[in-house]
Amino acid sequence: MKITKIQTQIVRVPANEPLAGGPAQPGATREFVTLRVGTDAGIEGIGYTFFGAALTSALKSTVDALGALAIGEDPLRTEAVGSKLRTAAAGSGPGGILTLALSAIDIALWDIRGKAHNLPLWQMIGGHRERVPTYASGALMRTFPLEHLMKAAPRLAEQGFRQMKTQLALPGETSPAIEVDRIRRLRESIGPDIDLMCDINQRWRVEQAIDIGSRIEDVRLYWLEDVTTADDYQGLARVADALVTPVCGGEYLYGPAPFRQMLEARSVDIVMIDLMRAGGVTQWLKIAGMAEAYNLPVVSHLVPEIHVHLIAAIPNGLTVEYMPWTFGIFEDVPVPNKGELAVPRKPGLGLKFDEAALRRYAA
Numbered sequence: 001m002k003i004t005k006i007q008t009q010i011v012r013v014p015a016n017e018p019l020a021g022g023p024a025q026p027g028a029t030r031e032f033v034t035l036r037v038g039t040d041a042g043i044e045g046i047g048y049t050f051f052g053a054a055l056t057s058a059l060k061s062t063v064d065a066l067g068a069l070a071i072g073e074d075p076l077r078t079e080a081v082g083s084k085l086r087t088a089a090a091g092s093g094p095g096g097i098l099t100l101a102l103s104a105i106d107i108a109l110w111d112i113r114g115k116a117h118n119l120p121l122w123q124m125i126g127g128h129r130e131r132v133p134t135y136a137s138g139a140l141m142r143t144f145p146l147e148h149l150m151k152a153a154p155r156l157a158e159q160g161f162r163q164m165k166t167q168l169a170l171p172g173e174t175s176p177a178i179e180v181d182r183i184r185r186l187r188e189s190i191g192p193d194i195d196l197m198c199d200i201n202q203r204w205r206v207e208q209a210i211d212i213g214s215r216i217e218d219v220r221l222y223w224l225e226d227v228t229t230a231d232d233y234q235g236l237a238r239v240a241d242a243l244v245t246p247v248c249g250g251e252y253l254y255g256p257a258p259f260r261q262m263l264e265a266r267s268v269d270i271v272m273i274d275l276m277r278a279g280g281v282t283q284w285l286k287i288a289g290m291a292e293a294y295n296l297p298v299v300s301h302l303v304p305e306i307h308v309h310l311i312a313a314i315p316n317g318l319t320v321e322y323m324p325w326t327f328g329i330f331e332d333v334p335v336p337n338k339g340e341l342a343v344p345r346k347p348g349l350g351l352k353f354d355e356a357a358l359r360r361y362a363a
Contacts, residue, residue: 001112002040003070003073005037005071006067006070006071007035008063009060010033010057011034011363013329014028014029015030015325017139019136019138019152022139022148030325031056033048033104035048035049035104037105037108037109037111043115043116045107045111047107048326049063049100049103049104050326051100052100059101062097062101075113076109078113081105095255100277106280106281110280114348120309120343120347122343123313125285125310126315129312130343132319132341134163134308134336134340135163136159136161137322138324142166142167142169142171146182146185154190157190163339165225166198176215187219195222196220198224199226200228201225204227206232206238213243217244223247224239224243224246224248226251230253236262237265237266246270248299249268250268250301256279259290263294272298273298274300275310281310288314288316299311299317299321301321304323305330305334306351308320308334308344309350329357330352330354331352
């Protein structure tokens with residue numbers, strides 16, 4: 001089998017909050033680069049990538065350029081194709097747009113592999129279990145008023161979510177006292193039995209993370225996420241060592257190599273892997289294997305429609321982030337049931353682009 005063509009497109013999807021009706025910014029959108037990879041066997045694989053922001057057009061151009069280099073290659077040889085493309089673009093560095101573009105291609109190749117063998121992705125790469133926990137994300141943002149959060153969080157629990165994530169490091173005038181009060185009141189609104197995570201998005205200094213983190217240990221957070229600068233591995237390790245609350249991190253890291261640094265420094269208790277920044281399915285699995293060697297669980301970042309496969313496939317998969325930002329471009333997507341996602345049964349990713357949506361949201 002040979003790759004014969006590629007096709008990319010930029011789509012802009014409305015940036016709403018569908019889980020609990022959070023405040024929306026009029027006209028706001030999220031941009032994605034979609035990819036189709038055709039073969040001489042008539043099998044088409046799909047992929048996508050994002051986080052280009054103002055550079056989305058440059059990201060699309062990078063996917064186009066790398067895809068052109070993949071034409072004529074065997075799509076089942078994911079390592080060979082990936083090595084060729086990384087070598088061709090070696091001067092551009094191991095992260096950023098290059099890795100995001102490689103991810104789209106790698107995802108599409110795994111979709112082709114699954115369709116060629118009539119197997120879903122999760123089964124090809126391990127098949128550890130058929131259902132995985134999932135947590136509601138994006139509905140309890142730091143920019144939303146506390147009054148909204150107090151209503152939205154119980155609403156998520158009513159929908160069956162047993163896990164949900166909020167954020168601290170609040171915008172505008174804030175203080176440790178304000179931060180502590182907000183998270184305690186949110187905990188009160190859902191009771192003690194819901195797993196509550198909290199994302200800081202790298203906004204605290206190390207001493208702030210230790211100070212505020214220690215004040216809220218009675219809230220019994222499931223984890224504190226990205227408490228300080230992502231590549232301050234020693235600083236993260238200081239926080240993880242000081243707190244009883246587990247520290248989660250990794251979503252901002254590109255490719256496997258930084259994870260080695262993070263794991264060797266014992267920076268986190270829970271490893272979060274972003275599929276796009278990892279470099280696709282191939283590299284994601286390598287990072288998950290490293291985490292397993294350190295006896296650490298793995299959680300996902302965004303794209304639950306693919307991460308359900310990955311978390312279900314590995315023995316140290318913990319939970320899937322359910323933030324349905326990408327759902328608007330697909331026909332069918334995984335839907336939570338009592339706080340869990342069932343693995344897809346269709347071959348490959350089990351996904352199909354919604355053609356009408358791609359036309360409607362075309363940039």
